[in-house]
Amino acid sequence: MGQYISKAQWATYEAQGYLHLGNVMDDGELEALQRRIDEIMLGTAPIDYDRVMMQLDSDPENSGKPGPQSKGHKYATLGYRKIQNLELDPLFLSFLQKPQFREICEHIYGKNTPVDCFRAMFMNKPAHDGTPLIWHQDRWTDLTLDPQITIWTALDPTSVENGCVKIIPGSHHRLINPEQGSGFLTEEHIETIVSQYKPIDLILEAGDSVLLHNWMLHSSDVNTTDIARRAFSVCYMHGDTRSLRGNTFTRVFGKGAVVHEAVA
Numbered sequence: 551m552g553q554y555i556s557k558a559q560w561a562t563y564e565a566q567g568y569l570h571l572g573n574v575m576d577d578g579e580l581e582a583l584q585r586r587i588d589e590i591m592l593g594t595a596p597i598d599y600d601r602v603m604m605q606l607d608s609d610p611e612n613s614g615k616p617g618p619q620s621k622g623h624k625y626a627t628l629g630y631r632k633i634q635n636l637e638l639d640p641l642f643l644s645f646l647q648k649p650q651f652r653e654i655c656e657h658i659y660g661k662n663t664p665v666d667c668f669r670a671m672f673m674n675k676p677a678h679d680g681t682p683l684i685w686h687q688d689r690w691t692d693l694t695l696d697p698q699i700t701i702w703t704a705l706d707p708t709s710v711e712n713g714c715v716k717i718i719p720g721s722h723h724r725l726i727n728p729e730q731g732s733g734f735l736t737e738e739h740i741e742t743i744v745s746q747y748k749p750i751d752l753i754l755e756a757g758d759s760v761l762l763h764n765w766m767l768h769s770s771d772v773n774t775t776d777i778a779r780r781a782f783s784v785c786y787m788h789g790d791t792r793s794l795r796g797n798t799f800t801r802v803f804g805k806g807a808v809v810h811e812a813v814a
């Protein structure tokens with residue numbers, strides 16, 4: 551039996567494909583992460599920007615649509631949509647290596663199993679902006695093993711109005727589009743999903759995390775409010791996973807795990 555998650559909670563997760571973890575932040579941690587992500591967007595953070603993927607939500611060079619998912623800082627704005635490789639930042643690395651997240655990874659992948667971070671990603675719906683994310687499952691065909699879980703953490707309170715994540719409980723039991731192999735869904739699949747199932751909204755307080763099975767159907771809409779909807783989403787995978795594209799990953803738990811530097 552784990553220290554953080556009970557047997558009954560694991561049974562719920564297995565049936566439903568998600569589990570509310572509640573508030574996971576230590577004192578001051580939420581403010582520190584909020585401040586750090588804003589500094590990263592504004593270009594003032596002590597991070598190697600050449601290694602960080604940063605995508606604008608509304609790129610003037612792409613007629614106001616999302617920009618390319620490419621490495622490097624574009625310009626100072628809080629209007630980024632997606633930022634990846636946040637394991638390079640000591641604050642975000644320290645957060646994603648929390649003991650309760652280790653316990654979750656041990657339950658999913660086995661005790662003493664090395665675990666890598668497939669992605670440590672900021673997902674933002676800037677105030678009065680944001681890009682709708684259509685229904686999909688998280689699966690990547692270039693990986694030799696399927697990553698099982700994502701822990702999604704709200705850095706701002708989430709609501710229907712600001713583009714909270716919507717999920718369809720129980721949908722994690724099968725891949726919807728196995729022929730295609732990825733989490734990609736056709737318009738037909740989406741129409742069927744929307745007409746047959748009732749999604750639920752993940753309405754959270756800032757600092758709350760939710761454990762999600764990667765095959766959970768999920769989507770999110772735009773933000774119609776004055777305040778950004780910032781979130782940090784970490785996908786953990788078995789350390790034996792290889793990328794057919796030659797991508798390499800950071801070991802976060804188990805032998806050889808990266809140790810975070812003193813947090814500035």
Ligand SMILES: O=C(O)CCC(=O)C(=O)O
Nearest residue numbers: 673683688715770781783
């Ligand atoms: O934050 C969102 O709106 C969706 C994030 C997502 O798709 C993910 O974390 O896999």
